[in-house]
Amino acid sequence: MRIKYFHFVILILFYFQIAYANNTQKIVTLAPNLTEIVFALELEGKLVGNTFLCDYPIKAKSIFKVGQYNDPSLEKILTSGATVVLATKGNPIAKLNKLKSYGINIIEVNPERAEDLPVIINDIAKKLGAEKKGEIVAKKIKEALFSLENKPKKNKSFLFALQFNPLYSVSEDTWLGGLFLKSGLKNIVGKSIIKYPIITKEFLIKNRPDIILVGSIKGKNIDESLKIQTQNIKNIYGNDIDKIKVIIVPDDVLVRPGPRIVEGIKFIESL
Structure with a gap:
């Protein structure tokens, strides 16, 4: 038990060394739709981890896997050097809180209505420094929703x-x-x-x-x-x-x- 605890402490220290030695934003996504949002915002170069379910676009398959959607590995997220984790309903709250305690920025989203999507994407884009691209992606969704609502x-x-x-x-x-x-x-x-x-x-x-x-x-x-x-x-x-x-x-x-x-x-x- 002591050995495992010691190993985890070393891992945390290793994480802080990686994260703060390099101020570049590093993103982990904990659901397939969140991975797709990151790619749509053209931030895939900052994506250092995602789940086994994240399979689109095809490049998402080769990203470092941090575990399952409902059971991601804290150790793997820390190993990735993540500074930001995108999360949603179904991700374990206890683990998200633990990551917050390590100083990792958690961006949680949970669309209840289709109209929430452009708002959520704009919000994520602002927090990740891709505001202009976020506006473009959100606008396309708004236009599609408007078209659907106004068709016969x-x-x-x-x-x-x-x-x-x-x-x-x-x-x-x-x-x-x-x-x-x-x-x-x-x-x-x-x-x-x-x-x-x-x-x-x-x-x-x-x-x-x-x-x-x-x-x-x-x-x-x-x-x-x-x-x-x-x-x-x-x-x-x-x-x-x-x-x-x-x-x-x-x-x-x-x-x-x-x-x-x-x-x-x-x-x-x-x-």
Whole structure:
């Protein structure tokens, strides 16, 4: 126990030596959308760590990994020499507080509505010294949101199947659900105390949607993914699946609250 404690003390001293010997800002991101924001702000040269889930853009895969989204390693964050950590809901609060006690600047964000995204990106950009680039990125999102809200409303119902077995979906009371509301598409889940509820087969049969949105399957192309996901839905609806349009959602553009939400909005407009 003493050896482990001694090792950790040495690591902390090593961290301060790295961090303060070089005044250059060094950033660690603890969620994929935060990594994407850093790249969009063209600050990837300062990114010294991210999580195993951070895989976009492709350069993000080669960044030093500090652990899982919900369980990052304090030692690895300190080893990276981070001076700033971008965090969000789901990151362990106790570890964030520990990092604060070491003098690391923690920038915490938690978008509740789609409209929060440009505000959050502007705020991050200001704190990281990329204000002008932040304004450009935020403006694109604002314009996309304005476009979505002012397009003719769609008279269709939908279900967003985030995963199967069990089937999770998204309620209206989320930033993602809010996007669909702007388009006029009717979410069969509606409002829910649980933002990402498990949906039962009985509920799905009673509330059959016009469209079911599904994700692609890792290691499979779009056609293969569509075939597998359609079978998952057929297991619920049987031959009634012919009355439902099954659509593959482009990877991650609708589940990561970040710059690529502009692509996600264009996808919603195409439905």
